[in-house]
């Protein structure tokens with residue numbers, strides 16, 4: 001993992017070092033906690049910055065036979081780090097092995113391999129650094145040349161932390177993203193009604209009809225826009241595109257509000273209606289809508305009960321994606337209500353389905369209007385990235401791709417952009433050297449810089465939001 005890590009040809013190395021490396025980072029979808037940015041949080045030690053909330057690492061530790069008390073339990077922070085360090089040598093060929101050492105190198109200038117023997121030394125060295133001002137979370141973002149971050153926020157979120165970040169004139173733009181998953185999830189009537197009650201409080205309205213519900217949600221959508229939000233995001237097994245009438249949705253809503261659960265068919269109709277309405281709002285405001293499709297979540301009910309969601313009990317689902325996507329996007333397109341859209345899929349067998357689906361709705365109004373999103377979650381690794389890039393290249397325009405994002409909860413995840421860039425440059429470099437692509441380094445370098453940065457900047461209309469970028473000319 002030296003400076004030419006993952007770069008297998010001279011041209012690949014040149015493309016990476018001369019064109020990709022220095023490009024700023026736009027992280028247009030992640031799960032960073034905005035309160036920690038607003039407070040310019042300082043981590044007390046490496047474990048808190050690195051292992052807290054990281055279900056990727058927990059899964060690896062559990063698979064390695066490490067007791068839960070070292071993952072999410074009550075062992076002290078050094079004991080947890082020690083167990084993670086013992087696990088790392090067993091993660092060979094898992095992306096965690098690469099991520100771990102890239103993160104140690106890039107943030108901490110630590111070039112040792114993490115294992116049981118080096119754990120204490122690395123823990124002490126990184127912890128000492130984390131306690132200095134240079135390692136506050138805002139400085140961690142600066143260190144990685146991040147220009148824009150979009151967090152993930154519920155419509156009922158006050159966005160008070162975003163307001164404080166704005167008031168502080170933080171030069172890195174931190175925008176909220178509108179993620180209304182809970183607003184359309186009626187699986188548990190009690191949970192949904194509590195959510196509606198919360199929405200009433202936040203909007204200072206009383207919601208006694210579907211119209212009132214939509215009005216309150218729209219008020220939040222408008223509010224998010226005033227806070228700089230220009231993206232929405234949805235985490236779904238699949239998009240919902242059932243036929244429905246307004247009267248049916250009104251009846252379903254009233255049933256739920258009176259405490260009655262509804263049939264599976266009505267559940268799907270309600271989700272379909274909500275998803276369609278959110279999409280229309282996104283289009284009206286010129287937002288970008290993102291759909292993360294295909295996760296089968298919360299599979300281990302025993303441990304879910306103890307630890308809650310997002311603690312590592314999710315997997316790739318085998319949902320059918322094509323037909324509903326076609327109907328959902330088609331219905332919007334038909335009425336000229338289709339916003340710029342990014343589709344992420346979690347099942348790699350759907351790569352070509354998604355890559356060809358986006359082509360159906362690119363209407364020439366803007367380059368790359370409908371995007372096949374970056375390899376995500378379980379696919380966020382070398383093989384997954386190569387496959388996503390190849391499917392997109394074969395069936396669409398890789399050159400118009402908005403590129404990488406972290407989708408992470410950790411401030412130490414930004415080397416994932418570097419990882420992606422190395423893979424991208426390697427693919428182009430190797431095909432130039434074997435004669436499949438022209439030996440036009442300047443043009444290829446431009447394409448690479450576009451994918452690393454400019455395409456996202458243009459697509460999200462963030463030109464000028466970030467500081468002027470010095471173009472690399474090599």
Ligand SMILES: [Zn+2]
Pocket residue numbers: 029030031152292407
């Ligand atoms: Zn996400």
